[in-house]
Amino acid sequence: MAEMIPSWETNPILSVEHVTMRFGGLVAVNDLSFKAGRGDITALIGPNGAGKTTVFNCITGFYKPTQGMLHLRHADGKPFLLERMPDFKISAKAKVARTFQNIRLFSGMTLLENLLVAQHNPLMIASGMTVLGVLGFAGYKKAEKHSIERAEYWLNKIGLYDRADDPAGDLPYGAQRRLEIARAMCTEPELLCLDEPAAGLNPRESGELNELLLGIRRDENTSLLLIEHDMSVVMEISDHVVVLEYGTKISDGKPEAVRNDPRVIAAYLGVDDEEVEQVEQALDVVTEEAQQ
Numbered sequence: 001m002a003e004m005i006p007s008w009e010t011n012p013i014l015s016v017e018h019v020t021m022r023f024g025g026l027v028a029v030n031d032l033s034f035k036a037g038r039g040d041i042t043a044l045i046g047p048n049g050a051g052k053t054t055v056f057n058c059i060t061g062f063y064k065p066t067q068g069m070l071h072l073r074h075a076d077g078k079p080f081l082l083e084r085m086p087d088f089k090i091s092a093k094a095k096v097a098r099t100f101q102n103i104r105l106f107s108g109m110t111l112l113e114n115l116l117v118a119q120h121n122p123l124m125i126a127s128g129m130t131v132l133g134v135l136g137f138a139g140y141k142k143a144e145k146h147s148i149e150r151a152e153y154w155l156n157k158i159g160l161y162d163r164a165d166d167p168a169g170d171l172p173y174g175a176q177r178r179l180e181i182a183r184a185m186c187t188e189p190e191l192l193c194l195d196e197p198a199a200g201l202n203p204r205e206s207g208e209l210n211e212l213l214l215g216i217r218r219d220e221n222t223s224l225l226l227i228e229h230d231m232s233v234v235m236e237i238s239d240h241v242v243v244l245e246y247g248t249k250i251s252d253g254k255p256e257a258v259r260n261d262p263r264v265i266a267a268y269l270g271v272d273d274e275e276v277e278q279v280e281q282a283l284d285v286v287t288e289e290a291q292q
């Protein structure tokens with residue numbers, strides 16, 4: 001039977017095509033091509049310094065790639081060439097949102113305020129960018145109501161509705177990470193890029209994060225692209241895994257295929273600690289035999 005064509009080939013939201021990013025003499029990303037499927041959770045993995053964050057920075061417009069193209073296509077068919085757009089248009093028009101490795105909430109503002117600030121674009125547009133608009137017009141009132149409803153929806157989704165009026169900085173770390181994701185989701189992105197969302201989480205928080213991300217995939221029209229070091233998260237929730245090493249793609253496929261790929265195993269990725277031990281033991285046996 002013919003191999004099924006994977007969803008990311010038939011219906012990609014993002015196509016990264018031959019992207020290279022150089023910093024002086026250093027090639028951080030080297031001729032990288034991959035696709036992220038619409039409605040999928042796609043994981044970008046690889047050892048430290050592999051170029052994952054640089055790829056995110058190219059997608060979100062923080063860097064302009066030295067070479068290559070980044071095509072995004074909305075569900076309604078509208079195309080965007082991300083490498084030609086400034087970062088504010090990538091978030092506002094192409095509807096790409098991201099979270100960062102380190103938490104970037106407004107810690108002195110309440111949870112609700114954090115979620116409302118995220119939506120300032122539609123609110124300002126509804127105001128006609130004027131004080132009069134802000135003060136009275138129906139359009140602004142409507143947009144404001146919608147923003148509050150959306151903030152409440154996401155506070156519920158992340159289980160923090162009861163804490164809406166507390167400062168964000170008072171939340172435990174895992175809850176702050178969920179709030180960041182909620183803040184990004186309030187912008188109603190077509191593509192959400194998450195940079196190491198499970199970093200620093202305990203197993204319970206990591207389980208809550210998995211549920212939140214699977215819920216987004218199930219209930220929202222948002223595709224997810226994540227950088228993650230925690231293999232249990234990657235293997236449990238991803239539909240598709242792309243592996244980078246030294247800026248070059250070394251594997252690309254479904255999680256089970258990637259975890260069994262010898263190149264990935266060789267890079268000690270895609271395997272859990274137990275399996276790393278097994279590989280190490282096997283290598284020890286080979287070395288001992290060679291020495292005898």
Ligand SMILES: Nc1ncnc2c1ncn2[C@@H]1O[C@H](COP(=O)(O)OP(=O)(O)OP(=O)(O)O)[C@@H](O)[C@H]1O
Binds near residue numbers: 049
């Ligand atoms: N602005 C920059 N200027 C110079 N070099 C950079 C810059 N940004 C990244 N690099 C280099 O590019 C390479 C890839 O870095 P990047 O942060 O993308 O890797 P990563 O896979 O995200 O790593 P980590 O898992 O540690 O976050 C590294 O060698 C890094 O030092």
